[in-house]
Amino acid sequence: MATKRDYYEVLGLPRHAAPEEIKKAYRQTALKFHPDRNPEADAEEKFKEASEAYQVLSDPDKRARYDRYGHQAPGGFDFTDFSFMHLDDLFSDIFGEFFGSRPRGPRRRRGSDLRYDLTLSFLEAARGTEKTVVVPRHVPCEECRGSGAKPGTSPLTCPTCRGAGQLRYQQGFFSVSRTCSHCQGKGTVIQTPCATCRGHGLKEVKRKLKVKIPAGVDNGAALRLRGEGEIGEMGGPDGDLHVVLTVKPHPIFERQGTELILDLPISFPQAALGDEVEVPTLDGPAKLKIPAGTQTGKVFRLRGKGMPELQGYGQGDLHVRVFVEVPSKLSKEQKDLLQRFAEISGEDISPQRKSFLDKVKDLLNQN
Ligand SMILES: [Zn+2]
Ligand SMILES: [Zn+2]
The missing domain is CATH 2.60.260.20 (Urease metallochaperone UreE, N-terminal domain)
Known part of the structure; x- marks a missing residue:
């Protein structure tokens, strides 16, 4: 007990401080160190220290004894009889306006x-x-x-919490409250339940x-x-x-954010000769020009034909990805014509394939 700090020092007060000043100083110190608000490890100790100082200095009788004898006052200052009600009153008095959220009912x-x-x-x-x-x-x-x-009946006030919905108990120098388990915090219990809602x-x-x-x-x-x-x-x-x-x-549009992708099949003659085709968009059909010599995988962009931007004014694009469809069923006449086409085309028929074969040849020669 010899290491106890002076109560006036704890609250940062002069010895002649008026009761209002004591209250104000305690309020500031307690708010600063209240364990609900201050996570520091020594906050609880400081809060207790300030509470103890306030208990003595706010009581004229105890303060007079403290002023005369200090911590060694005859009989000392018994904080263990610091009853539940005292503490509760203290909280409502000191913290009421600050801890407005501290529920009272x-x-x-x-x-x-x-x-x-x-x-x-x-x-x-x-x-x-x-x-x-x-x-x-x-x-x-x-x-x-x-x-x-x-x-015709009314709920009874919960006998456990006396209607408060919460139970308060003292832990050291501060009080802790928890929801009443008897009434689940409602403050009332029902004796005869309503038949409609049970x-x-x-x-x-x-x-x-x-x-x-x-x-x-x-x-x-x-x-x-x-x-x-x-x-x-x-x-x-x-x-x-x-x-x-x-x-x-969607059965034909693939969505990526605001962009739409559409796979469009075109025929070999359309790809080779060029054409104007109709593409579906969200706003109805649109015309798309396929230039002569279009290859599979070529992507045409239709600006502003994608999805609208959420909460924006813009609109994504529609990307039309074409692929050339190879006919799988040919009539005799079609076969003959294609045969003839191949014969007169010679190697010109597929320049990309030719360049690919050339590259393969080069590779083989290198080894
Ligand atoms: Zn209760
Ligand atoms: Zn009911």
């Missing part, structure tokens, strides 16, 4: 979030849409007005909600509808509804 609880899975067609995602969804959520039972007690106080209702889907949403995107989840308890805020989107794939 039954605990407010935010309602749970709900999830709704919604499937959209590819075009709905591209254009945006409005969907009506039916979401079940729990609302107070009308029969018992949400109390859970049979009409005492839950809630019933399920299906609600129709309109959900606006912006153009450009992608698979896996989630929309949050604030306050459309489960209802909060004891006046707590309502939860949110999360609408999780699944976008169905």
